[in-house]
Amino acid sequence: MMPNPRLIGFLNRALSHEMAAVQQYLMQSRLVALWGMAELSEQLRRDVEEELAHAERLMERMLIYGATANATQLIPVRLGRTLPEIFDINRAIELEAVRLYEEAADYCERARDFENRDLFAGILEEEIAHLRHIDKLQESLMKQV
Ligand SMILES: [Fe+2]
Numbered sequence: 001m002m003p004n005p006r007l008i009g010f011l012n013r014a015l016s017h018e019m020a021a022v023q024q025y026l027m028q029s030r031l032v033a034l035w036g037m038a039e040l041s042e043q044l045r046r047d048v049e050e051e052l053a054h055a056e057r058l059m060e061r062m063l064i065y066g067a068t069a070n071a072t073q074l075i076p077v078r079l080g081r082t083l084p085e086i087f088d089i090n091r092a093i094e095l096e097a098v099r100l101y102e103e104a105a106d107y108c109e110r111a112r113d114f115e116n117r118d119l120f121a122g123i124l125e126e127e128i129a130h131l132r133h134i135d136k137l138q139e140s141l142m143k144q145v
Pocket residue numbers: 018021050051054097127
């Protein structure tokens with residue numbers, strides 16, 4: 001199958017996003033563990049698993065097109081110095097994901113590539129749920145502080 005360069009571009013951008021998110025959330029998971037926040041550390045570790053699963057789905061698709069997964073340009077880790085900062089940073093990262101997957105799903109829809117539209121739209125739904133979850137978590141944690 002001839003790979004469509006724009007599709008491969010979206011897959012690569014998405015993969016870079018997911019690998020950066022993995023690095024980000026793993027680092028924060030260790031940081032908040034040092035702060036003694038075991039519950040939030042566990043949650044961030046579960047987020048790492050979710051983002052890794054997204055990366056795997058993208059990689060599988062790249063393999064089908066004979067493209068090599070190559071996330072060479074990861075955005076720098078933004079740790080945050082306080083809990084509110086961490087939530088703000090992570091909300092921004094999830095918003096970036098939502099925009100990226102919306103754009104990719106739209107492109108595939110217009111190109112009548114429904115298989116890849118479904119891949120991107122499926123991950124999009126999980127990122128929207130992730131964003132909502134961050135809001136809920138922040139609300140409940142800020143009440144405890
Ligand atoms: Fe993700």
